[in-house]
């Protein structure tokens with residue numbers, strides 16, 4: 001289809017309008033200068049692209065050397081899949097020829113994170129030592145969101161370990177206390193329309209400690225109400241042995 005409207009002079013690199021430097025007022029010297037400029041920027045772009053490609057090749061090479069031969073079978077069709085390029089993180093992709101479903105080669109992830117385990121462990125150690133999330137970002141080079149995700153994952157797993165290992169502990173004296181904290185703002189500073197919002201305001205952490213061994217038997221985080229107390233006491237009952245009342 002042909003454009004019927006008035007012809008517009010475009011002085012950009014648009015296909016069909018010819019090279020942008022071939023304007024009628026350009027003198028041969030200007031032409032030469034602009035050609036050199038184009039060549040320079042093109043070579044710069046090329047070296048950049050080459051370095052990116054080299055980096056990618058190095059990465060995929062290192063990965064392929066780790067496990068050179070790999071084949072994937074489609075779960076639905078039970079057919080061998082064909083190679084289908086690489087993922088942006090360097091992992092190899094495969095595609096089923098019949099149903100066109102794509103797969104990524106087997107890989108280990110930490111939750112939904114693609115970062116190495118050593119880096120996450122370092123981040124956790126640094127956080128435990130009292131560093132802030134931003135300082136952990138600077139030390140490890142990880143992203144803020146990754147650190148928060150890793151922290152949540154670590155917390156969830158620690159809770160599981162605690163629930164599995166700290167059971168039927170023969171406790172003699174148990175000390176229970178509450179630690180006050182708040183999310184976003186203190187309870188008294190909440191606006192009337194925020195009064196019912198349970199996600200902001202005061203938050204209490206109930207902690208039960210065995211007096212002699214200083215073992216934390218249980219904790220519960222929530223509002224200072226009956227529900228949190230019930231959960232806390234139930235957990236404490238689970239953690240301590242019923243034979244030895246304290």
Ligand SMILES: [Zn+2]
Nearest residue numbers: 074077096099
């Ligand atoms: Zn398939």
